[in-house]
Amino acid sequence: MAVTHPRTLDDLPHGGFGMDPAGGGRGPGSRTPKRKRHESMSTWRWGDRIAYVMCWGAGLMLCAIAFAIVGYMAYRGVQYLKPELLWSHPSGEVDQSKSGGFLDPILGTMILTIVGIAIATPLAVAAAIWVVEYGRPAPLARAVESGIEVVAGTPDIVLAIFGLALFQHGLFGWMSFTAEGGAVFGRSFLTAGAMMSLIALPMVFGATREGLQSVPRHVREASYGLGKTKIATIRRVLLPAVRPNISTGAALGMGRIAGDTAIVVILLGATLRLESEGSIPGLDVLKGTGSTLTSYVYNNSPAGEGAAPEKAYAAAFVLLLLVVALNFAVDLIARRGAKTGLEGTRLGAGR
Amino acid sequence: MITEEQPPPIRKIVVDAPPTVAPAPPAGANGHGSNGYTSAGAASVARHDRGEPGPERMALQALSVFYGDNEAVKQVSLSIRLGEVLALIGPSGCGKTTLLRTLNRLTELTPGASRGGTILLDGTDVDDLEVTTLRRRVSMVFQQPNPFPMSIFDNVAYALREQARKRPGRGVVEPLVEDALRRAGLWDEVKDKLDAPALRLSGGQQQRLCIARAIATRPEVLLMDEPCSALDPRSTQVIEQLIGDLRKDLAIVIVTHNMQQARRVGDKVAFMYLGDLVEYGDAEQIFDAPQAQRTRDYVRGAFG
Amino acid sequence: MLTRLREPWSDRRAELTLGALACAVLLVIVLMVVFVANEAWPTFKHNGLSWLGPGGNVDEQINTMVNSGANAPAEDYYVRAWPLVWGTILTTGMAVVFGLVFSILAAIFIVEFAPDRLRNVIVPVVRLLAAVPSVIYGLIGILVLVPFVGNHIINQGDKQSVQFIVQLTGASLLVAVVILTVMIVPIMIAIIVDALYAVPRGWKEGAVALGVNRWRAMWTVSVRAARPAIIAAAVLACARALGEAIMLSMVSGSVGFAPNPFDGPRLFLLEPLRPLASTIVEDSEALQTPAIRSMVYAFALLLLFSSLFLSLAGFLAKQPMKKYGVRI
Numbered sequence: 001m002a003v004t005h006p007r008t009l010d011d012l013p014h015g016g017f018g019m020d021p022a023g024g025g026r027g028p029g030s031r032t033p034k035r036k037r038h039e040s041m042s043t044w045r046w047g048d049r050i051a052y053v054m055c056w057g058a059g060l061m062l063c064a065i066a067f068a069i070v071g072y073m074a075y076r077g078v079q080y081l082k083p084e085l086l087w088s089h090p091s092g093e094v095d096q097s098k099s100g101g102f103l104d105p106i107l108g109t110m111i112l113t114i115v116g117i118a119i120a121t122p123l124a125v126a127a128a129i130w131v132v133e134y135g136r137p138a139p140l141a142r143a144v145e146s147g148i149e150v151v152a153g154t155p156d157i158v159l160a161i162f163g164l165a166l167f168q169h170g171l172f173g174w175m176s177f178t179a180e181g182g183a184v185f186g187r188s189f190l191t192a193g194a195m196m197s198l199i200a201l202p203m204v205f206g207a208t209r210e211g212l213q214s215v216p217r218h219v220r221e222a223s224y225g226l227g228k229t230k231i232a233t234i235r236r237v238l239l240p241a242v243r244p245n246i247s248t249g250a251a252l253g254m255g256r257i258a259g260d261t262a263i264v265v266i267l268l269g270a271t272l273r274l275e276s277e278g279s280i281p282g283l284d285v286l287k288g289t290g291s292t293l294t295s296y297v298y299n300n301s302p303a304g305e306g307a308a309p310e311k312a313y314a315a316a317f318v319l320l321l322l323v324v325a326l327n328f329a330v331d332l333i334a335r336r337g338a339k340t341g342l343e344g345t346r347l348g349a350g351r
Numbered sequence: 352m353i354t355e356e357q358p359p360p361i362r363k364i365v366v367d368a369p370p371t372v373a374p375a376p377p378a379g380a381n382g383h384g385s386n387g388y389t390s391a392g393a394a395s396v397a398r399h400d401r402g403e404p405g406p407e408r409m410a411l412q413a414l415s416v417f418y419g420d421n422e423a424v425k426q427v428s429l430s431i432r433l434g435e436v437l438a439l440i441g442p443s444g445c446g447k448t449t450l451l452r453t454l455n456r457l458t459e460l461t462p463g464a465s466r467g468g469t470i471l472l473d474g475t476d477v478d479d480l481e482v483t484t485l486r487r488r489v490s491m492v493f494q495q496p497n498p499f500p501m502s503i504f505d506n507v508a509y510a511l512r513e514q515a516r517k518r519p520g521r522g523v524v525e526p527l528v529e530d531a532l533r534r535a536g537l538w539d540e541v542k543d544k545l546d547a548p549a550l551r552l553s554g555g556q557q558q559r560l561c562i563a564r565a566i567a568t569r570p571e572v573l574l575m576d577e578p579c580s581a582l583d584p585r586s587t588q589v590i591e592q593l594i595g596d597l598r599k600d601l602a603i604v605i606v607t608h609n610m611q612q613a614r615r616v617g618d619k620v621a622f623m624y625l626g627d628l629v630e631y632g633d634a635e636q637i638f639d640a641p642q643a644q645r646t647r648d649y650v651r652g653a654f655g
Numbered sequence: 656m657l658t659r660l661r662e663p664w665s666d667r668r669a670e671l672t673l674g675a676l677a678c679a680v681l682l683v684i685v686l687m688v689v690f691v692a693n694e695a696w697p698t699f700k701h702n703g704l705s706w707l708g709p710g711g712n713v714d715e716q717i718n719t720m721v722n723s724g725a726n727a728p729a730e731d732y733y734v735r736a737w738p739l740v741w742g743t744i745l746t747t748g749m750a751v752v753f754g755l756v757f758s759i760l761a762a763i764f765i766v767e768f769a770p771d772r773l774r775n776v777i778v779p780v781v782r783l784l785a786a787v788p789s790v791i792y793g794l795i796g797i798l799v800l801v802p803f804v805g806n807h808i809i810n811q812g813d814k815q816s817v818q819f820i821v822q823l824t825g826a827s828l829l830v831a832v833v834i835l836t837v838m839i840v841p842i843m844i845a846i847i848v849d850a851l852y853a854v855p856r857g858w859k860e861g862a863v864a865l866g867v868n869r870w871r872a873m874w875t876v877s878v879r880a881a882r883p884a885i886i887a888a889a890v891l892a893c894a895r896a897l898g899e900a901i902m903l904s905m906v907s908g909s910v911g912f913a914p915n916p917f918d919g920p921r922l923f924l925l926e927p928l929r930p931l932a933s934t935i936v937e938d939s940e941a942l943q944t945p946a947i948r949s950m951v952y953a954f955a956l957l958l959l960f961s962s963l964f965l966s967l968a969g970f971l972a973k974q975p976m977k978k979y980g981v982r983i
Binding site for chain 1: 665666669670672673674676677678679680681683684686687690691693694757760761763764765767768769773776777779780781782783784786787788789790791792793794795797798799837840844868870871874891894897898899900901904905932935936939942951952955958959962963965966969970
């Protein structure tokens with residue numbers, strides 16, 4: 001009996017089944033041809049068939065929605081985005097449609113993201129190290145983990161409002177503009193950045209914790225066996241090992257910070273341009289107010305005061321590109337980290 | 352000249368035996384017969400009453416299974432009959448599990464797997480059948496007991512409910528569930544707790560539950576993939592007894608890496624080695640008077 | 656002192672420092688509750704708990720508060736925010752229900768039915784959707800969907816039937832729920848897909864080997880095993896929907912009106928509303944006025960406790976999953 005091998009791997013049935021009708025009969029001794037032997041749906045109950053169609057519908061609708069959103073934003077963005085918008089300051093008027101770009105919002109987004117992640121990362125990494133490597137007493141470690149989950153679940157608007165109440169207290173007058181008479185303004189890059197760090201904290205914490213937990217025990221034991229203290233092990237062995245995880249978490253956190261609007265609207269003072277406060281260079285910008293891409297879009301949409309939807313589209317497109325780029329970076333880091341044998345994050349961002 | 356070595360004596364593990372050795376039951380009775388030792392080569396071991404094998408249920412004709420370019424099963428032809436237990440033995444990697452899983456087309460779930468040759472179920476080519484229909488007539492029990500995360504009753508009733516066109520009511524299903532549990536020898540142990548979660552049963556009980564689940568819809572062929580390898584000897588003995596009882600209604604194909612089990616349980620034995628069917632015949636003949644040299648080596652324990 | 660810092664730290668000191676930093680998170684939560692409650696107190700003092708209930712036009716009440724000065728009389732604190740609460744319940748509830756159904760179907764599609772090439776496209780797509788900022792959803796909503804609903808779906812008859820009560824402009828419950836559903840679906844899909852993949856292979860194989868078709872095997876075994884994850888996903892999505900402020904403030908119409916289901920399904924969906932979180936954003940400029948300030952903080956306190964409660968519920972829902980070793 002002649003037995004012919006399949007010519008290519010494409011001739012073999014793939015992992016999933018399709019809707020092809022059941023394969024016809026084959027004579028004895030013949031190799032499976034290009035046609036795949038798959039189950040037909042003739043024996044399925046009608047309820048099952050409806051469910052099958054609905055599953056396909058859901059999947060395709062998901063793709064369609066995503067492409068519609070991205071496509072429409074790209075279409076409008078390309079239509080309205082002119083390069084000079086990127087490097088010219090917003091005009092001073094409320095009505096933005098006549099002139100001015102959004103350089104200040106772009107700078108604002110960058111500054112805020114950097115401040116936020118700079119505060120969040122050390123805190124989150126420290127917390128993750130403590131929880132995984134030390135964690136005594138155990139109930140306290142569980143409480144910290146639950147606490148971070150609670151923070152992750154808190155709406156950003158509540159965090160913003162809390163930040164306002166907190167930073168208008170006299171203790172924090174150094175973080176923002178303080179009027180004579182003692183009224184603390186409470187709104188600045190520092191205060192907004194502090195609250196943004198709470199947004200990014202759970203992502204960095206989760207990624208770092210996952211990374212630390214996936215480092216095998218024998219690595220630590222080898223280090224202790226060489227006489228290193230625990231903290232030295234952490235500094236020299238574990239932290240470098242989880243650097244991809246920290247980077248992934250930080251990138252995810254930065255994406256969330258860049259995309260957040262509520263905290264900006266409440267805690268950043270809503271001045272179109274960067275208004276510095278004080279005299280120390282560098283710190284004066286941080287103590288001052290400004291705007292970000294997100295608040296710029298919000299204000300220029302019909303929901304805000306501005307009447308320049310074209311600018312809003314352009315800024316929104318830039319924002320979308322930024323967020324997509326950050327997500328792409330997450331993928332890259334995760335894949336490169338995986339090559340060295342450590343786990344990256346999975347489909348659920350950071351969870 | 353090589354002296355014929357005595358194959359190791361067969362010893363049935365008797366756990367609940369009375370103080371004296373019971374005499375062998377008369378011929379014609381079901382269930383296992385003689386206890387105690389047998390001498391080497393005694394073809395008169397009345398292990399169980401075999402009776403006449405029934406009609407042929409499945410026939411394999413030059414069956415080959417490929418994983419990519421690797422030929423895992425090479426042109427195997429076998430016959431599986433009602434009332435008969437076919438034991439597939441062989442060292443690891445010989446293709447016996449692949450062969451078993453091809454019989455109900457489970458290998459199609461593996462990407463890159465393909466098949467040559469024919470499998471006939473009651474004369475019909477298996478490729479002409481709807482795959483779900485095939486699997487209802489050819490059931491499978493796996494190596495690791497895998498009861499679903501449901502109650503015992505729901506587990507056994509699962510196939511009955513899901514295979515029907517319209518979901519049958521509890522009244523219709525209950526007697527079938529009881530019958531299946533009885534035939535699997537589990538009824539007495541679980542009849543009071545049919546709604547308890549199946550995962551709380553012991554390993555042996557779970558495996559018997561899986562057997563009950565597989566036979567609830569009265570399949571024609573039962574495939575068993577090393578069903579006792581994860582179980583303790585007591586449960587193994589119970590299940591081997593069960594196989595002997597189930598034989599009269601079904602054709603059973605059992606894959607086992609345990610030669611003694613094949614000898615205890617099998618009527619026909621097929622020895623495979625690296626994908627080839629080396630020898631196929633009656634159990635006594637394979638173990639006592641194997642014809643191929645390789646079979647002789649394996650049965651003697653020269654390799655494994 | 657700097658040289659002392661550069662010495663290798665002892666383990667004990669490191670542990671205490673790291674532990675203190677970790678516990679700072681707990682401190683933040685405590686501070687949050689304390690500060691928000693403190694600011695919210697005046698509203699409770701003047702209204703008791705009935706500020707959650709119905710009574711009068713909430714928009715007018717808010718306007719009164721905006722115009723009141725630094726020393727507002729007690730009447731100015733009067734607020735009955737039921738329409739806002741009802742708006743929040745409606746949007747959150749409907750979005751979670753529709754989103755859950757959609758997510759389960761899409762997750763089953765991804766795990767079971769999608770051809771490999773399509774699966775490689777959908778997985779990044781879901782991640783992308785989860786990352787899109789809410790203001791972009793809001794922008795598309797207010798510039799595309801709201802005019803569409805206003806011009807093509809709402810007709811004169813609809814407007815006239817409610818013209819004495821409220822104005823139909825297209826910013827409506829319909830748009831709010833649709834966009835909110837799209838926003839929470841990626842989170843749920845990610846969790847459910849992970850859970851479906853984590854179902855032990857033995858169960859899936861066992862079901863298929865019993866001659867059950869792929870949909871039934873998936874539905875009766877895998878989805879059933881993933882039930883705790885589905886609940887956890889719903890809880891998480893609920894928390895997300897509850898706290899959504901920016902997008903909803905852009906598309907919901909900002910009218911303190913409680914959409915009335917008894918107006919019939921069509922009108923019900925087309926009526927505008929004003930969820931709690933959006934109210935906070937919209938009134939954020941007027942936060943110097945004590946009356947508004949304490950009302951806004953009262954809203955925030957309500958949202959805070961809701962999210963705390965949901966976090967607890969999510970934690971409890973995940974417990975049964977430990978039994979199967981599913982990682983969430």
